[in-house]
Amino acid sequence: MRIVVTGGSGRLGRTVVSTLARADHEVVSADRAPAPDVADGVREVAVDLTDHDATVDLFEKERPEAVVHLAAIAVPFSAPEDVILRTNTAMAWNVLEAAPAAGATRILAASSPTVIGYGAPHGWSPARLPLDETHPVAPWNAYSLSKLVIEETVAMAARRDGERVRYGVFRPCFVVSPEEWSGAPTQQGHTIAHRLAHPEDAAVSLFNYIDARDAAEFVEAWLAGADTVPNGTTFFVGADDALADAPLAELLPRFLPGSETAAAALRGDAPAFSSRLAADLLGWRPRRRWRDELATATPTDTTPTESSRA
Numbered sequence: 001m002r003i004v005v006t007g008g009s010g011r012l013g014r015t016v017v018s019t020l021a022r023a024d025h026e027v028v029s030a031d032r033a034p035a036p037d038v039a040d041g042v043r044e045v046a047v048d049l050t051d052h053d054a055t056v057d058l059f060e061k062e063r064p065e066a067v068v069h070l071a072a073i074a075v076p077f078s079a080p081e082d083v084i085l086r087t088n089t090a091m092a093w094n095v096l097e098a099a100p101a102a103g104a105t106r107i108l109a110a111s112s113p114t115v116i117g118y119g120a121p122h123g124w125s126p127a128r129l130p131l132d133e134t135h136p137v138a139p140w141n142a143y144s145l146s147k148l149v150i151e152e153t154v155a156m157a158a159r160r161d162g163e164r165v166r167y168g169v170f171r172p173c174f175v176v177s178p179e180e181w182s183g184a185p186t187q188q189g190h191t192i193a194h195r196l197a198h199p200e201d202a203a204v205s206l207f208n209y210i211d212a213r214d215a216a217e218f219v220e221a222w223l224a225g226a227d228t229v230p231n232g233t234t235f236f237v238g239a240d241d242a243l244a245d246a247p248l249a250e251l252l253p254r255f256l257p258g259s260e261t262a263a264a265a266l267r268g269d270a271p272a273f274s275s276r277l278a279a280d281l282l283g284w285r286p287r288r289r290w291r292d293e294l295a296t297a298t299p300t301d302t303t304p305t306e307s308s309r310a
Contacts, residue, residue: 007071088146
């Protein structure tokens with residue numbers, strides 16, 4: 001397939017474009033800035049997706065069969081709240097309008113687990129654990145709200161276009177790129193080793209994570225199986241274990257008062273987020289675990305370039 005990946009220079013985007021290119025797809029990475037090391041077979045296009053006309057021009061020129069929309073301001077509170085909301089929602093709207101008009105028949109958009117509402121300053125408790133796609137959403141900041149708007153925009157587009165276009169949404173957990181296992185800073189600025197040694201840092205996101213390569217393999221699985229799942233389906237995409245060196249049944253009650261009963265359902269190193277729907281509908285399962293990746297990582301001082309807006 002010819003596939004446009006928006007935000008292809010970002011933390012997750014670099015791995016997605018390289019994974020799709022290795023699978024012999026024709027991949028176009030659309031971003032405001034080029035990636036530091038573009039994968040073989042990937043063509044880069046500079047574009048500001050907040051510009052409606054530029055977005056239309058991109059898709060009319062490229063005429064992709066599929067689109068993977070990753071472009072966003074990727075970190076909560078990394079820009080003024082109004083900027084995050086306007087930027088993320090405008091890009092999604094422009095892509096979801098222009099891509100199907102140009103003939104794309106598979107469109108997958110990235111959301112975020114933050115739509116669930118964890119970390120709210122005035123308290124939040126899970127209705128149950130593990131969290132799945134049926135859990136109520138409760139965004140409390142511009143980033144999580146923008147992601148929920150993206151989900152609703154995808155649902156609107158599916159109703160608008162019907163079965164002519166297959167739509168999907170995925171909520172990737174805290175993305176860990178390959179170099180971050182070796183000591184490069186994560187999107188929060190510290191290392192994975194630090195995050196493990198200081199559980200209060202990982203507790204904010206309920207100790208969730210996903211290796212970028214596993215997330216990219218989910219994208220592959222969705223593109224291959226989009227015709228077989230209900231149109232517009234939303235998926236959690238996370239690792240099969242928690243990013244913690246103690247069971248969440250012990251850790252969560254320390255940082256999330258009132259979660260004792262719900263957390264008791266999590267056995268051993270089980271995560272707070274369930275990816276069972278992706279396994280059931282697409283046959284996708286994460287293959288990488290933090291203990292294995294840290295054990296085999298080679299230390300490096302490489303700091304990845306973060307693409308924030310495409």
